[in-house]
């Protein structure tokens with residue numbers, strides 16, 4: 102794509118994850134089957150498809166057969182069918198394997214996989230079907246005409262820190278589209294603007310998120326089999342912290358391990374990355390990793406608000422799919438199959454709208470109607486109160502969940518509300534329990550064999566950002582940030598950031614100030630979600646910048 106152009110397309114898809122790729126594949130198939138012509142453009146900010154993809158992953162496979170009916174299922178690069186699936190209750194020293202599955206957590210018939218590899222495969226299928234995929238381009242602006250979406254624009258490059266044009270300046274490309282599909286994944290930066298502009302979350306619950314930190318390891322043969330999976334509950338999390346660990350056995354003696362923690366915790370100094378290191382020291386996890394080697398590290402948030410937090414997903418000329426739409430089922434920790442299904446429904450809606458020459462909101466409402474009839478609602482509605490139930494701690498959450506199970510999801514209180522994650526962090530003066538560092542005193546010295554400090558882990562993500570560009574982590578109001586985030590909250594960014602982007606430095610006058618190491622950013626979006634007072638906005642950096650995940 103020439104950076105100076107304006108290009109036109111029938112459908113523009115922003116994001117090359119499972120939702121965006123599924124949209125493109127299904128749309129190309131519908132066009133072909135109907136003899137309908139149409140150009141499909143997909144733009145991905147990662148330098149290649151998969152490079153910004155991070156998931157567990159244990160995936161529900163059925164929807165792949167619907168997406169690619171002509172393909173031999175075994176051609177799809179899953180790892181292994183789940184053979185052993187256990188939930189483990191971890192204590193500081195001991196562990197108990199539960200003799201049953203917690204409702205909705207069974208993985209019978211599912212497959213372990215690297216989602217990045219699956220996406221790479223889907224991209225080859227999409228290109229075979231005529232989809233034009235452009236990687237290494239960040240889309241940073243939605244284009245509007247008469248208040249309606251008419252496409253989007255890729256980011257200008259060749260700017261210095263202050264936004265001044267350098268010799269290598271290149272204006273971004275305007276992409277004008279009859280329909281634009283927002284498939285940006287979790288906390289999409291353009292989707293967020295779209296939701297705000299059109300008040301798409303009016304009357305809905307606040308979206309809430311978890312942060313997942315993940316490591317990929319190579320371990321000696323016999324430590325874990327491909328297809329053997331464990332979910333852990335308990336240590337190192339306490340009653341105020343919602344989440345747990347995952348251990349997924351992959352082919353070739355690889356194992357994916359990670360800790361996923363709800364961002365509604367109260368302790369400003371809580372650190373998911375460091376908690377994962379403590380988690381790895383339990384004998385249950387360390388035995389699986391024993392003698393092994395760290396291969397990759399990464400982190401990403403995922404939307405957990407569930408059914409009541411799904412925004413309106415259509416406006417004139419635009420649709421929202423996948424994680425950007427909030428389509429993840431808790432408690433199963435699964436979003437890939439919903440991302441694909443939503444992409445397929447968006448494709449059908451878009452194809453119908455184009456053939457009727459009507460891409461208005463009224464026409465695109467078909468997407469919501471289809472979604473309400475299909476497996477997405479069937480899966481998300483019965484657990485519509487699940488995550489909110491845990492806002493007051495694990496014990497109350499467990500009781501809520503019990504009542505929801507016997508009332509078809511309603512519980513005894515009907516719809517439970519949620520609060521934005523940044524509102525739950527307590528100020529320095531409010532938090533009375535032991536802060537994170539005291540809780541795990543003696544356990545936060547990392548040996549670089551089993552446990553790793555953030556900078557070593559970040560090194561294993563292959564992350565890269567151009568030095569010359571406007572910092573993509575924007576402090577919305579520096580004065581307010583200093584007065585509120587640093588003074589009242591002790592700058593929680595330095596703890597919650599998965600990749601050591603935020604550093605608090607004391608200047609020569611003894612004043613604390615923030616330093617931003619944007620070059621480390623993993624694109625997990627935690628700062629956009631958890632910063633007190635909504636102080637930080639994450640915007641896309643230059644295309645091709647970010648992590649360089651190979652098998653996440």
Ligand SMILES: Cc1cc2nc3c(=O)[nH]c(=O)nc-3n(C[C@H](O)[C@H](O)[C@H](O)COP(=O)(O)OP(=O)(O)OC[C@H]3O[C@@H](n4cnc5c(N)ncnc54)[C@H](O)[C@@H]3O)c2cc1C
Nearest residue numbers: 116118119120146153156157159240286313423424436437
């Ligand atoms: C730690 C963790 C574990 C998980 N485990 C599982 C599991 O075991 N099973 C399961 O089913 N689900 C799991 N999920 C959820 C699952 O990964 C997501 O639901 C799924 O990836 C969503 O797909 P998506 O296409 O919507 O978004 P993504 O997979 O996030 O893809 C979005 C893509 O859009 C690109 N993009 C974003 N913004 C822009 C822009 N402005 N311009 C250009 N490109 C852009 C991104 O670079 C990315 O490649 C897990 C998630 C996490 C974080």
